[in-house]
Amino acid sequence: MADVKVGRFDDIADGAHRVYATSGREVGVFRVGAKVYAWENHCPHAGGPVCQGRIFGRIGEELTEDKRSLGMFYTGQKHIVCPWHGFEFDVETGRHPGDEATRLKGFPAEVRDGDIWLKLPG
Amino acid sequence: MDDRTSVPTGVFELPTVDTLTDTRDLLAHATKEAEKLNDYFVVDSDGHLSEFPFWQEIIGRMDNKVYRDMAKSFKDRPGSPPGLSNATPGMLYQDMFGRIPHQQRLGEKTPSSQHPMVTLTQRAMDTMGLDYMVTLPTPMLVLGMHPQPEIEAAIGQAFNAWMCEDMLPHEKRMINMIYLPFNDPEAALREVEKHAANPQVVGYMVTSTRYRPVHHDCYMKLYAAIEASGKPISFHSGFHWGDESMKQCNRFLSMHAISFVYYNIIHMTNWVINGIPERFPKLKSMWVESGLAWVPFVMQRLDSEYMMRTSEAPLLKRKPSEYMREMYYTTQPMERDNLELLEATFKAINAETQLLFATDWPHWDFDLPNSITQLPFLNEQQKRNILGLNAAKLFNLKVPEHKLGKPSLGPVGEAAAAQGITLSKGR
Numbered sequence: 001m002a003d004v005k006v007g008r009f010d011d012i013a014d015g016a017h018r019v020y021a022t023s024g025r026e027v028g029v030f031r032v033g034a035k036v037y038a039w040e041n042h043c044p045h046a047g048g049p050v051c052q053g054r055i056f057g058r059i060g061e062e063l064t065e066d067k068r069s070l071g072m073f074y075t076g077q078k079h080i081v082c083p084w085h086g087f088e089f090d091v092e093t094g095r096h097p098g099d100e101a102t103r104l105k106g107f108p109a110e111v112r113d114g115d116i117w118l119k120l121p122g
Numbered sequence: 123m124d125d126r127t128s129v130p131t132g133v134f135e136l137p138t139v140d141t142l143t144d145t146r147d148l149l150a151h152a153t154k155e156a157e158k159l160n161d162y163f164v165v166d167s168d169g170h171l172s173e174f175p176f177w178q179e180i181i182g183r184m185d186n187k188v189y190r191d192m193a194k195s196f197k198d199r200p201g202s203p204p205g206l207s208n209a210t211p212g213m214l215y216q217d218m219f220g221r222i223p224h225q226q227r228l229g230e231k232t233p234s235s236q237h238p239m240v241t242l243t244q245r246a247m248d249t250m251g252l253d254y255m256v257t258l259p260t261p262m263l264v265l266g267m268h269p270q271p272e273i274e275a276a277i278g279q280a281f282n283a284w285m286c287e288d289m290l291p292h293e294k295r296m297i298n299m300i301y302l303p304f305n306d307p308e309a310a311l312r313e314v315e316k317h318a319a320n321p322q323v324v325g326y327m328v329t330s331t332r333y334r335p336v337h338h339d340c341y342m343k344l345y346a347a348i349e350a351s352g353k354p355i356s357f358h359s360g361f362h363w364g365d366e367s368m369k370q371c372n373r374f375l376s377m378h379a380i381s382f383v384y385y386n387i388i389h390m391t392n393w394v395i396n397g398i399p400e401r402f403p404k405l406k407s408m409w410v411e412s413g414l415a416w417v418p419f420v421m422q423r424l425d426s427e428y429m430m431r432t433s434e435a436p437l438l439k440r441k442p443s444e445y446m447r448e449m450y451y452t453t454q455p456m457e458r459d460n461l462e463l464l465e466a467t468f469k470a471i472n473a474e475t476q477l478l479f480a481t482d483w484p485h486w487d488f489d490l491p492n493s494i495t496q497l498p499f500l501n502e503q504q505k506r507n508i509l510g511l512n513a514a515k516l517f518n519l520k521v522p523e524h525k526l527g528k529p530s531l532g533p534v535g536e537a538a539a540a541q542g543i544t545l546s547k548g549r
Contacts, residue, residue: 006133019136026136041136046490047151052139056221081221083139083148085487088221 001108002122009036009111015078017091019051022120026051027107028080029116030091038109038118039080039094044102048084056081056088058097080104141227145242145484148224149249155492156251162506163525164491165513167452168358168410168480169246169255171239172228173262173281177204183283189276206277208268209261213363215374216486225486240292246483247295250490253510254519257285257296258327260485263360266304266332275309278302282313290322297517299327299356307340311347318351324517325353325408330385331360337396345398349405354450354516356408359386382455386412387420390446394424397437399445406516408450411482415457418470421446447472450516452480453508454489458497465499474504478513503527 006020006029017030019041026041028051043050057074064070079088079097089096094104108119139148146153173180181193189206196205203211217225232238247255259281268274278301285298300317302310317323326348328336336357348355361381362368368384371377386409393399393407409417424442428435438445451471458464471477482488494500494508506527514521 004133007135019138020133021136022133042151047155047492049136049139049148049151052136054138054220081218083221083223086218086221 001119004118004120005115006118007116009114009116012036012116015055017051017055017080019049025120027118027120028052029109029118030055030078030080032078032092034111035092036109036111036116037092037094038107039089039091039104040107042105043082043084043087044104045082045085045087048082048087050082050084050087050089050104051080053081053083055079055091058088058090139223141223141229142231143223144230145224145228145245146249149246152490153249153251155490155495156249159251159491159495159509161524161527162251162491163510163514163521164250164252165479165510165517165519166247166250166252166255166481166483167408167478167513168258168454169243169252169483170258170260170485171243172484173259174204174207174209176239176284177207178202179288180280180284181205181277183280183288184276185279185283186276189273190280204261206273207261207265209264214261216378218486222486224484228484236292237289239289240296242484243296244293246481250481250483252295252481253525254295254297254513254517255481255483256324257289257298258358259301262301263329263358264331264362265301266329266334267362267364268305271303271305271309275303275306278313279309282317286317286320286323290320294322297322297324297519299323299325299358302326302328302344302355304328304332304334304341307344311344314344314347314351318347318353321518323353324519325356326351327356327358327410328389329360330357330389331362331381332385335392336389337392337398342401345402345405349402352404352518354406354408356410357386357389358410359383359412383412383416387416390420391424394442394445395428395435395438397435399448400437400439406450408452408478408516410452410480411454413455413457414451414453414467414471414477415463417446417451418467421470443470447476450476450478450512452478453493454480454482455487456489456493458493461498464497468499474507475512477508478516479509 004022012018012031014031017028019028028039028041030037041049041051055078058077058079059072060075061072062070078091080091081088089104094106096102110117184190193205196203228242232241243257265274282300290296300313300323304310314326359382361378363377368377368381421443428442479494491509494505
């Protein structure tokens, strides 16, 4: 594994993301509050540039106690959506909301002295 | 060829994809995959263009001056709506409300030296490693539901003229299936006769989304003409949320999943049970954009009922599934979450000779060649057949020698090879 500095933490607004390419590897870095998450820019579905998609709020459906639908709402979780086919993944867990096994590949990421560092396979 | 500047080095940023993203950037990951297929012959049997950006050009090709003027009169309305089209833009949810930009619009820059439609198609072919692409319209897939058959015929005629005379001559790798205005059988026949000699016209397309029984006697002249042309008739499915059955679905997902299969199930059933393959034994049929899972379902249902109620299908001499195994199918959108079911489907439809790869690009549920190359149950030759060699036979396309793959040994050769015997070249 190699430590790679990809950018400045302050360059990514809270709730936003950027995608970096280095040494033939593409990685999306997502900021949620003070944390950063790094996911490979490769959709497990068909290999699309998932991290180059847009972030959308996860949509839920609210039910009454007797199970009638009250319609859709935003849950507050954020999803990155692959621009090829629309597969979506939680930016914090990398997980597809409908299938535990369908996940983005993650890399260790941390902020040191205001810089974002990734541990990438050498 | 991508003539842009070279890739930067070090750490650099990749932009968010939007409707202005260049196809070559959007599909860059596909290009890496395509590089592994340099010696494969790959034909996309179902690619698309968005015709509305070019609507003024298309309606300008209408033979009927009155309809042409009617369509043109929309140009000055707010937003320049596509005059005479029956598409309902406010309910086109395919792009998932901004999640899939390329479905919404390919708004990238194109050079002024050639028509943007040609450039966009070339970029798609080059990035995905395609040798040929069948280029079909998009909103017109629902034109069969137009309440005015004469307008369907006028738009169909205009689109065919625009495609065959204004677009295809600029790129030999673009091939086409003529739009048949099927609600007007005489007009459909005229379109067949008009374009039959064009080598870039490789077939004739019925958009399946319509309420017309395909076995009606009014179509027999049309089928005879298509049979005589040697080119296939295709049934390209689609969706229609206005259909009374589909109105029961409250989500686009549900309606779309069922609708694309529903129309082809009905047309296939009428086609087979009324003995169209017996009436026109050399007429080749293709079933497009319904995926594949429905085919073994219909085979089993029809065989089961036919064996009990044979008297209701007197033209048949074999089981329905036997006729269906001789038809052609395109892959996309290929259901592949359960590989055991998919493998059984491939066997049921005799995929090795009857299945044709299709992307459906630039639509939201497009497939890439790796949807075939990654299948673990196919051998090398089967992959080559499905990706392009089956289409080459059906569409009469020339295959470069280096893309033919390993020549088939045939039954004698395979038996010899199994015993370690090498047959001489001269046999």
